Amino acid sequence: MDNEWFSQWEHVFKLDPDRALSDEQLELICMSGTDAIIVGGSSGVTYENTVDLLSRIRRYSVDCVLEVSTMDGAVPGFDGYFVPFVLNTRRADYLMLNQLEGLQTYGHFVPWQMTAASGYIVLNEESTAAQVSGADASLSTQEVLPYVWMADRLLRLPLLYIEYSGTFGDMNLLRRIASEVEQARLFYGGGIDGAERASEAAQYAHTVVVGNIVYSNIEAALTTVQAVKSIKSAQLL
Amino acid sequence: MDNEWFSQWEHVFKLDPDRALSDEQLELICMSGTDAIIVGGSSGVTYENTVDLLSRIRRYSVDCVLEVSTMDGAVPGFDGYFVPFVLNTRRADYLMLNQLEGLQTYGHFVPWQMTAASGYIVLNEESTAAQVSGADASLSTQEVLPYVWMADRLLRLPLLYIEYSGTFGDMNLLRRIASEVEQARLFYGGGIDGAERASEAAQYAHTVVVGNIVYSNIEAALTTVQAVKSIKSAQLL
Numbered sequence: 001m002d003n004e005w006f007s008q009w010e011h012v013f014k015l016d017p018d019r020a021l022s023d024e025q026l027e028l029i030c031m032s033g034t035d036a037i038i039v040g041g042s043s044g045v046t047y048e049n050t051v052d053l054l055s056r057i058r059r060y061s062v063d064c065v066l067e068v069s070t071m072d073g074a075v076p077g078f079d080g081y082f083v084p085f086v087l088n089t090r091r092a093d094y095l096m097l098n099q100l101e102g103l104q105t106y107g108h109f110v111p112w113q114m115t116a117a118s119g120y121i122v123l124n125e126e127s128t129a130a131q132v133s134g135a136d137a138s139l140s141t142q143e144v145l146p147y148v149w150m151a152d153r154l155l156r157l158p159l160l161y162i163e164y165s166g167t168f169g170d171m172n173l174l175r176r177i178a179s180e181v182e183q184a185r186l187f188y189g190g191g192i193d194g195a196e197r198a199s200e201a202a203q204y205a206h207t208v209v210v211g212n213i214v215y216s217n218i219e220a221a222l223t224t225v226q227a228v229k230s231i232k233s234a235q236l237l
Numbered sequence: 238m239d240n241e242w243f244s245q246w247e248h249v250f251k252l253d254p255d256r257a258l259s260d261e262q263l264e265l266i267c268m269s270g271t272d273a274i275i276v277g278g279s280s281g282v283t284y285e286n287t288v289d290l291l292s293r294i295r296r297y298s299v300d301c302v303l304e305v306s307t308m309d310g311a312v313p314g315f316d317g318y319f320v321p322f323v324l325n326t327r328r329a330d331y332l333m334l335n336q337l338e339g340l341q342t343y344g345h346f347v348p349w350q351m352t353a354a355s356g357y358i359v360l361n362e363e364s365t366a367a368q369v370s371g372a373d374a375s376l377s378t379q380e381v382l383p384y385v386w387m388a389d390r391l392l393r394l395p396l397l398y399i400e401y402s403g404t405f406g407d408m409n410l411l412r413r414i415a416s417e418v419e420q421a422r423l424f425y426g427g428g429i430d431g432a433e434r435a436s437e438a439a440q441y442a443h444t445v446v447v448g449n450i451v452y453s454n455i456e457a458a459l460t461t462v463q464a465v466k467s468i469k470s471a472q473l474l
Contacts, residue, residue, distance in 0.1 A: 146340035149344050
């Protein structure tokens with residue numbers, strides 16, 4: 001879908017409200033040329049630390065959106081909201097019930113025009129995301145395709161997020177997924193530790209998400225912006 | 238959404254492969270001026286009785302689509318397919334797992350352009366549909382709205398089906414739901430036993446589904462077509 005508010009994003013940084021970042025580091029991230037910052041984490045997210053991170057990012061003009069993974073962190077004032085649906089789990093709470101509970105509590109206040117359901121396929125068994133959501137993360141290429149069809153073709157979700165959270169994914173699998181996607185915007189996240197892997201993921205994903213490396217090697221993190229932008233420019237030729 | 242293959246449907250008959258209908262009765266239904274026939278049932282649906290009903294309907298030019306409520310009844314050759322997602326259940330199988338299983342088995346053969354996810358809110362506790370799917374069918378107006386938002390605004394499903402299966406629903410509730418729907422096509426089904434109730438439901442729902450009465454009073458069933466069409470014509474004025 002080309003008419004979504006995130007349809008032009010090629011590179012985003014994902015910042016965790018539960019992890020520390022100095023003002024200098026945050027400035028480098030916000031001024032890096034990235035298309036947006038996603039605020040979200042798999043554990044330790046609270047209203048307080050989410051508000052705090054939002055207010056610090058708000059010193060800059062970069063778009064800032066919230067991945068609403070816990071009701072505790074549902075903070076107003078973001079430029080947009082992603083509501084994750086984990087597709088490869090058998091747990092009803094992560095399939096739909098937590099999201100429903102969110103609508104029961106906050107439904108009247110949701111800025112629908114800036115809110116998007118995002119279908120997650122979690123593919124790193126060791127990740128907190130997989131463990132928290134009970135995801136069946138050990139999927140072969142053939143096994144992953146039904147989830148892709150579910151998100152992209154049957155539910156026609158505007159966003160399909162391939163989440164390798166913490167580890168670099170199988171790029172052959174990502175390429176295969178990309179070849180099956182007809183309308184969703186394909187996000188890739190996980191293990192992007194510098195320009196090389198960012199370039200690789202950008203070949204297949206519409207949008208590359210860079211997270212952990214921000215906290216361990218900010219210089220390497222910053223190089224991913226141009227790496228992704230170069231691949232995307234080249235794809236236009 | 239105005240660009241779906243079912244966007245113009247105002248009246249449809251729903252026929253159950255597990256129930257008997259004479260050739261004469263079927264001809265009256267198919268030639269009634271209804272916009273389409275949905276084949277589907279909550280129990281007793283098999284490949285054989287679904288194929289049989291499809292082949293009999295195929296003698297006529299009316300559109301015929303399948304509601305894929307069981308894998309056993311997944312028959313090729315229909316003009317379209319609805320894949321139901323029951324929204325007001327806590328059971329993972331009816332939320333998403335059965336549908337996923339269907340994609341795992343038949344995903345390569347799905348005619349995506351003619352296949353639509355339909356969000357069901359089942360509101361008759363006594364119905365087979367509610368009992369089979371474990372639906373929490375006793376919802377107040379305030380309680381039903383989050384399900385409407387889930388289907389229409391968050392998941393942006395193309396079809397929201399208010400299913401009172403076997404009993405005539407609360408038209409005040411239907412009106413409230415209709416006022417909240419922004420993009421989905423709103424189907425209403427349940428307890429339409431003649432022209433009067435068909436007219437009532439047509440005031441709020443985009444599409445009125447007439448089922449059981451076909452089997453007990455075909456003359457009454459046939460009057461619902463014109464009743465719905467009259468309301469819809471009047472709404473255009």
